[in-house]
Amino acid sequence: MRRVRIIRNIGLGIKNLLLHKLRSFLTMLGVVFGVGSVVAMLAVGEGASAEALEQIRRLGSNNIIITTIRPVEEGVGASSPSFMSIYGLLYEDETRIRKSFSSVEHTVPVKLIRKESRLGDKRLELRVVGTVPDWFQLVRRPIVAGRVIREEDIEGRAGVVVLTEFGARRLLATEHTIGQLLRIGGEYFEVIGIVQSEEASAGGVQTPDEEVDAYAPLNVVRERFGDIYSRRTAGSRIRELVELHQLIVQVRSVEEVEAVAAGIDHMLERSRRRKDYQMSVPLALLRQAEATKRTFNIVLGSIAGISLLVGGIGIMNIMLASVTERTREIGIRRAIGAKRMQIVGQFLVETIVLSMIGGLIGVAVGILIPALITYFAGMHTIVSPQSIFLSVGISMAVGIVFGIYPAIRASNLDPIVALRHE
């Protein structure tokens, strides 16, 4: 009997709302936009941070990446032609790190050199990455053709090179190119494989340099091209001696990453006079990104919450007007025998129906907007089921919170006074 009454109350509520279609619709708009903005903002925020997190995760949360940086120039010697600036990570650093920290699983040294290359009549400036077989385990690029560098290539000092797909395409290299010789800066390397380039769609920022990488055994690169680089700035030539450009340290477990990173930093710092390296710990970045995401969500959530609040106040305002307008109806219902709670129920059902319908339309809007953003702006967005449940729950709460006062006011009307109301 009670359930029947609730169902009929809902029917009655919907009917009353339909009597004033435009008014109900306008009242609902506040909740529609409130809920819509909650869902949309969370989707955009979630998408942006998921992208950032994915980029960081791809660097590997077990890894520590140490990169050589050019220290701040000191003295006037820089302009002298015979001056050579010596900086960066040393071959020796790699050995020291591997020996000093027991929890280090792999160390992958990287040497970078830009060299003009030729295959047939095609020319391309490649970034030659001198490294070791472990590199391919860390980076995990799928092989398109051939094979990657192996231990025996290092041992046999083999002049071999692995191209990335993108570079290969620019050189018009195909799987038939494997086994052919590629001329890199006056030296010949045998092409042994092609690996996939980092996916342009998944990664955000990508310099063209990374796309034209060519991997060769570290010791061969060192042997053939040496450690001395020259670079031109403002007309003068500067010579630099850099042994390693990057050192990737893989730590056995995630828990030890930060401690090992601090230890390496300390060790490297003591062994040099100036800071010529930079540590980057993806795990720390990940934590930072997650903290940023939380802040972001709180800020977006509060903005959306304010719009929901405004929507709720709109509902309350209209319901108060509706109570005044229907004072006589309330009086009639009370005279006939409606209890106070039944009047409360009647008006509360109306606000809840109003805000729930508004909430559902809002969810639709909130799904549509991120889809449009993705379509037109190319931004990654994620509509999470939680955000939908959250906002529908919030809209229901808005209905109850902002509906209860007008409803109680309606129920507290004196039936005698209400019946006399014109």
Next chain:
Amino acid sequence: MTDTVPDIREKALSEPSCVAEFRDVTKVYHMGTQEVSALAGVSIAFERGSFWAIMGPSGSGKSTMLNLLGCLDRPSSGHYILEGGDVGQLDDDQLSEFRLRHLGFIFQSFNLIPQLTVQENIELPLFYLGYDAGRSAALAAELAERVDLGARLQHKPSELSGGQQQRVAIARALANDPPILLADEPTGNLDSATGTQIMHLLTELNEQGKTIIMVTHENEIAAYAGRRLHMRDGRIERIEGGDGCAG
């Protein structure tokens, strides 16, 4: 002998010949700091199946009396016994329950809910009584038939004449099958021909056993009632026609 007396009294309480009874009822309204006495000690009993007209100039207390009789208000002192229960002791929800079970209202301005159809208006008391839709619709149709509006069930009150609207209101007042009908100037907004129709309908209902208590200031209308209660300054001035039941 003495043992049987309480039995008789109990029987009298459960099946009283008086459907409603005022015992020294007063009603005082507070207007700011002033106290206005609307009823100054009224004692009267309404016999089951009687037809009363309450008359008197404005301010005589007849509206107050009707509000009290209708359980829309509680006496300031004294007792109002309705169907064996003391209304003064009831809380707001119980008052609602009493109105729902024992009373039907007929107003001067009909007081139909304009957004609802004739059927839905008649169904209102049934809604609060918890009838399911099927039973409720069937009963509403039956009641509409009884007031000759069987064909107008799906109309809105605004599409009906005044007399028709008042008949809908009477059908609604009958929906919960109350022993007492309270009418407040039921013909006040109607022309005399229509008013006569309404009065015939009320008389008919009275003959079928409903106790009717009607407030009016028109002698012609009051003439339909078997008893006439004249009020003045919150007191009963005189009663015309038959005696009230013992009380």
